[in-house]
Amino acid sequence: MRAYAIGDIHGHLDKLEAAHALIAEDRARCGDDDAPVVHIGDLVDRGPDCKGVIQYLIDGQARGENWVVLKGNHDRMMEMFLRKHPMVDTQLLIDHNWLHPRIGGIDTLASYGVEVPEGIRTYQLHPKARAAVPERHRDYLANLPSSYRLGDLYFAHAGIRPGVPLDQQAEDDLCWIRKEFHQSNVDHGPLIVHGHTPVDEVTHYGNRLNIDTGAGHGKAISAVVIEGRDAWLLGAGGREKVVQEKPLFPV
Template identity: 60%
Template sequence: MRTYAIGDIHGYLDKLESAHRLISRDRAEHDDTLSPVVHVGDMVDRGPDSRGVLDFLLAGLDRGEPWVILKGNHDRMFAGFLDDPDHHDAGLRADLNWIHPRLGGEQTLASYGVTGVGERFLSDLGAAARRAVPAAHRDFLAALPTSFARGEALFVHAGIRPGVPLARQTETDLVWIRSPFLEDPRDHGALVVHGHTPVDVATHYGNRLNIDTGAGYGNALSAIVLEGRDAFLLTPQGRVPLRHE
């Protein structure tokens, strides 16, 4: 059973388009038009064109592309801000908010033509954002799923809380967790494919596969293909096996 997946995008439309070109080439080489492409969340923030990323993904879904788009913590923070500019996400440190420079909300707003972060009242900024962000984008963000199971893999944004059945996982854990998930060596029943915590290269740990390679920090956006629990990085030269560490 083949599944494609793309890591955290963070507003880089050019990198997303390149990742899809790699997938299209691999599809052609394997006569595959039906296997889904899972995007593991964090479509927005930090990069220059979050709006363009959402437009690209919505256009693909409208065409009937077999794409799955999962909710990341940055997507949830953006949606929360649009609902209430004073919103503070449950997974975020108390001393930060979505428009803090570390998080990249300012770049997302700028992609919609909303400027003046740091110079305007939050209420004014929120009102401007609600006018600028299309209803289709708001509805899309609100409806994003937090997990996708297929074959031997479970796709989520951040990870899972070890030992807790999927039906009892909290959304906050699925989009925010790091510890204790990253340190847990146990088999989770499925290979957990996730992003959220940047690594230098997509890495297979046996019980989980991390595909966030730091696109939001100027690094590569990785596209992989999974067959059972075997994973391959897609490159311009073809598939590169991702061996278990």
């Protein structure tokens, strides 16, 4: 069983298009037009064309591309802010919100033509932001799934909570978890494919595969092909095997 996956995007439409071009080249080499392409989430924030990224994905799925697009924590924060009554994600630090300089919501709104003057209050900004972001984009974010299962693969933006059955995972964990998941060396059943926490290069840990290579910090968007539990990074020269970092489930 084969699947393609694309790491965190963060508003970089040009890098997303380049990732899809690499996937198209690999499809042509192996003659596979059916394997899904899973986008691991974090479509928005920090990058220059968040609006363009969302529209690109909407258009692709509308014309029948076999794409799966998952909800990341940044997508969730944007959707919650743009509800009729704005909300702040409960997983954020107490003094943070979507418009905090570290988060990237200001960059996302800029792609929709909305300026965020320093000191503006939420009640002043919210109507302008909601009017500028098309309802179709808001609905799209609201309806993104938070996980996807394909045979021996399980995709989620941040990961899973170890010990909890996969069909009982909470969205808070699927979008936000870090420490408990990263420190676990237990067999989760399927290989967990995730992003959320940037690494220098796509890394295979045996029970999980991290494909976030830091687009939210000006680095690359990685595209991978997965066959069984093995993964290859796609590049200009074709496939490069992602070597497992350490033995599976060490004693």
